[in-house]
Amino acid sequence: KIADQFIEKLIEKTRSIQAGNPTSKDNVLGVLESRRAANRIQHLLEDAQNKGADLPLGIHIEDTTMQPTLVLNIKPDMLLYREESFGPVCTVQRFSSIEEGIVLANDSEFGLSSAVFSQNISQALEVAKQIDSGICHINGATVHDEAQMPFGGTKSSGYGRFGSKASIAEFTDLRWVTIQTQSRHYPI
Structure with missing residues (x-):
């Protein structure tokens, strides 16, 4: 019920x-970084489609311009289930319980960012604690970066953090150097 309403919206x-020339105010999305990236994404989408996924808006890629694509009914045997697309692709998976949703969210070798949407913030916090990702946003998009936040993932999405004070620790090799100018007060 909720999924149907969500998918419709x-x-x-x-x-x-619209994707296109990023200098145009009409285009919210720019272009892919290369034709090779476009071919890779097309392969992932066609694999999903051939294995039963529904793409209600189709696949629209022209050179390096790719229109946003939705993939419904994605399953574990599809390449897109396991691989990051690095393109304007959104997959939707249905689940019937919070526990099942957490299992699906964690069924990935990646863990950069996640999001939990709920009117019940306490429950959303409990879910966020159980998702294995470096960042979890509640009631906000997964793409969210601010200078003061420690940015970084878990699993194959990276080690460590950067941003704010976290950068100092991550990009510094802490060493202790001493200089002895006179004999110690105890015998060695």
């Missing part, structure tokens, strides 16, 4: 987002 919103 997501399709409507995704249709309104």
Whole structure:
């Protein structure tokens, strides 16, 4: 029930987002970094489609310009389930309990960022604690970066943190150097 309403709104919103020349105010999304990246993403999407996924908006890639793509009914045997697309691709998985949702969220070798949406903030915090990711946003998008936040992931999404004070520890090799100018007060 909730998924159907969410998907309907997501399709409507995704249709309104245009990719293209990033200097144009009409384009919210820019282009992919290379034709090779476009080919890779197309392969991931076609694999999912061939294995039963539903792509309600289709696949629209022209050279390095890719329109946002939704993938519904994604399953573990699809490449896109396990690999990061690095493109404007959103997958939707249905689940029937919070516990099942947590299992799905953690069923990945990656763990950079996650998001939990709920009207019950206490419950959302409990869910966030159980998701294995370096960052978890409650009621906000996974793409969120601020200068004061320690940015970094878990698992294959990276080690350590950067940003704010975390950068000092991560990008510094702490050493202790002493200089002895006179004999110690105890015998060695």
